[in-house]
Amino acid sequence: MANQLDPMDIKQILTLHLDGYSNRKIGETLGISRNTVNAYMKLFNGCEYSARKLLELNSAALAELFPSHTTIRNPRFDELMMYFEKVNHARDHPGFTFLHHYRDYSLQSREPYSYTQFMEHYNRRHSKTKGSMKLEHEAGRELFIDYAGTKMHIVDRDTGELRAVEIFVATLPYSLHTYIEASLSQKREDLISSLNNTLGFYGGVTKAIVCDNLKSAVTRASKYEPDINRSLKEFALHYNCVINPTRAYSPQDKALVENAVQLAYQRIYYPMREMTFFSLGELNREIRKRLVDFNDMLYQRKGASRRELFQSVERAYLKPLPETPYQMKDYLRAKVQKIGYVYFSADKSYYSVPYRYVGKSTLIHYTKTTVEVYYSHERIATHPRNESKGLYNTVKDHLGSTHKVYTDWSPDYFGKMAAGHGDNVLACVETLFIDCDYPETSYKSAMGIIQLHRQYGSERLDNACRRAVYGNAVSFRRIRNILEKNLDRADPEEDLPGGIKSHIPFHENIRGPKNYK
Template sequence: MANTLDPMDLKQIITLHLDGISNRRIASILGISRNTVNTYMQLFAASDHPLQELLDFDPAALSELFTSHTTIDTVRHNELMLYLEQANQSRTHPGFTFQHHYQQYVDQAVDPYGYTQFLEHYRRKYPREKGSMKLDHIAGQELFIDFAGKKLHIVDRETGELTAVEVFVGILPCSQYTYVRACMSQKRADFIDCCTHALKFYGGVPKAIVSDNLRSAVNRASKYEADINRSFKDFARHYNCVINPTRGYSPQDKALVENAVHLVYQRIYYPLRDMTFFSLEDLNREISKLLQGYNNLLFQRKESSRIELFQRIERQYLKPLPTTSYELKDYRRAKVQKMGYVYFSPDKSYYSVPYRYIGKETQIHFTGSRVEVFYNQQRIAIHQRNLSRGSYITDTDHLSSTHRFYSDWNPEFFRKKAAVHGPHVLRCVEQILTAQDYPEIGYKRALGVIQLHRPYGSERLDAACKRALETDACSYMRIRNMLQNRLEGVTCDEYLALLTDHQWEERENSKIDRLLKLAAFRQDASLADIRYTPERNLDKNVFARLATLDFMQRKENVVICGASGTGKSYLSQALGHQACMSGMKTLYAVTARLFKKLKLCKVDGTYIKEIEKLGRTELLILDDFGLQAFDGQDRETLMDIIDDRHGKKSTIISSQIPVSAWYDIIGGEGTIADAILDRIINSSHRIDLKGESLRKGILRQE
């Protein structure tokens, strides 16, 4: 192996030698062979010039004095090279091994090289390195997109649970202007939403979008012609660009975006490492700030930032954005019904199509705002989406005044049917028929009214239709409700009064439902299901007085203690249900979970708001109190809750721990524990449950 040293290397050897460093150490410092250093030191000594004088020589003179020197044994090296030329001719032969040829070389050579050097010389003589190509990217030509391999996280404010989120990265290769956005998944809806936001960020559309072969973009990967996902293809059509997926297992096809992902780790992930985010919006807001700084960084060689290159070079070559953003499409199949409508299953509604397509199989394309109906790849109807369930959406251009879906279904047919049951039925049916633009819809509703004579009789039906005409309530549902509730015989004023009472009851029931939902009970506890047995030490009269909720009027508390399974939680929730039924705002909470939630509120700055919310709750139920010892923050939180509610609102506390042990569980300074217990106990009704677990009794019965 040849070691050629330039004049600067020679001067370094001389300098180190003059400093008293050994040849071995010089070789180690300069990273060259010790034999090479020894050889040059011999040449220095044999020259007519002292070492100090050699240091003053210019490089040209020194190079002329000490020409390049090789340490290779040329005869030995030539012998190896000749053998390697012969061996390489068999390189492609089946069964070729280097070990076989090395052994053959050792048998032939006078002074053979070792096996490692044998392989090293072969690889130097016949290198198999794979070159890479520098691509020149055309401005506005492509947008590279990919998802980062590493994920970010958001925190559930209620439970503290970490949720991993995906990070979408896009880059325009000419300017390397980068876009980053977090989303919940790599599913089709999130992926296309990220692409939409990316194009909006760039303010234009490239000629092609280069994506990876993820499932949301490609149905089937191919080296030559990939099968693009239908929704992604429709997205490209909307933005007037094409999709060009990379080849599978070929990261060099999108090397720029792969490199951009690594830079995103450094410039965005790393600054976010100590931050906590409770929503995707907060995370994307912070990413946007860091992304702005990243795109403003100067390239070391180009002396411009990404955003400068984008604004100066690339932006002008992007195609303009369409006037509307892309809406993700979904697809359904539907057969045109006899009335000329297709049934749209997601909303359980009906959309009209031209009557000539009755009985045809169609395909429905729909977005969040639009419904299109296609037959044989041709659009035959388009409607604004109506989210009202059971509605009929009609385009008058689809109606036929001459065509009848059934030969005997016409207005005269229904008039004759209605007249049999009374004059008011006839008038009601006529009003229903004239109220519809599309007669067949009126036919169905009129038929429904007429058929009510079967369960209720013609006389009652005529009376109900009379009342409907008086109150302008001519509809199938209202007439049926009158008959079901026997309201057809009441006067108009009585009917309106009953209607008002009914509406008031509905509002009250809705309020109670809302209070029960907000209370977040774990059990549907009822006072009627409580068991009053002597062994439970539960006095029926005492609990009945509590069920009147008088203690809430007096702003008193209730403490229920007992072993596990004795029914503490059930009793407290039964009182809570009674409070909700009386229209009082109630909240049930497991103590440990509530305090964990309030700790998170201290972090995000909403603690005061939550404490005030608890203070406004008329009845607060703290279940499983004292199962976990209180730390300093928990004691402060408990003091805040109890102090805010003392003398103002009522609290129910259930615990497996006897009250006598609460002082030790609360812990801390004695004054705090005394203050808390004084506010809880001195104005409370106490129930001490006894006996074995009710759950064990249920198991024995089974």
């Protein structure tokens, strides 16, 4: 098996490189082989574009410049490393022996290592118990986030039912300036909303956001190479930072935010323990009020409060915020229908795309406000999102030439066309739409009448329409008959009594116009 580096990973390598990270540090931060990072850096250096220019390219252009590079994995070795995690959890259990675990491992593995190799690999990886390390944190480098284990509650006004809510905690490890808010869940949309609010609270962006292996952040948890989900990758690209999950089962990797959670219990939870809240908004307003005192409290070892350290030092090291906050995207696949629309199943509606993509499979990116359609990594259509069901949302430029004309059809449209062939043609077409509750039924008749000029010319068509209007016989078939039988050349008044004989033969049962006065 091989892990492909997609364009988002390439952009994160470029981002960290521009931030001054070494190749080794980039690999450690993103969980990518150092040799792979080295190979890509050689490709970047040999490219005609600068690193900043490469960041501006879209995914399709990057994929074309840098065909998929891979890092080779050894499934047999990875299986052994994963098994060692199980061994470590059992180390303190009475009666533990390596031989017992080796036998268990050899039974479940297809290609087990020998016992000697088993012990050799274990001793290399876990030669002795590791002590805690005091980490020095750079200002503006990382933001640690976590959810509190103990939840708060809001009360339903109508039923009195308690609803548990999550408490999101973020802290900057240099100044320990902390942000806390309540959210309904730990799902992606709530996590990203909390992250947007956090960066807005700080007024800037750190180089990296450090989280644990949340389901809403990490698609596949791993101690070595966790897979970050697409929404979080796009969030990181939007804010020009990276997401760096900690090692699984390693709370010491984010000890400072773990400590911030404990302090939140003391300074936020406890003072609010007897208060009742009926909405998430009420709860967050009270949390923000308590948070001011939390950050203003003197930090004795540093001789200043969290807020003072942040404002005087760390804020200057943060990257600026983009103009707009990130909106979480979701994705749907859809095939372009013959009529030139894709079906958007989330709202059960339709959105137009350029007509040349009929029959193509596309990927829809959508947020709360926009719907974008992509084909082969290229955006081919953008629409404001319309949540009304069953509607066709159309951009006129997307339609084929014949469809564009059809959308213009109206009584006024046919009136303008008819006026170019004579006043009688115009009168004839206008007659079609008189007292017509649903004018669409007359569009084809109007088009047919106007198109007769191609065969008979505008002058003859105008005369034929004059005769049809005079005889109150306006229809496509009647006007066509007049032209086919050359009746347009005669004066319609000659058919009146006293004039030239009518082409209708005389019969005693046929009544003339006098009977209808």
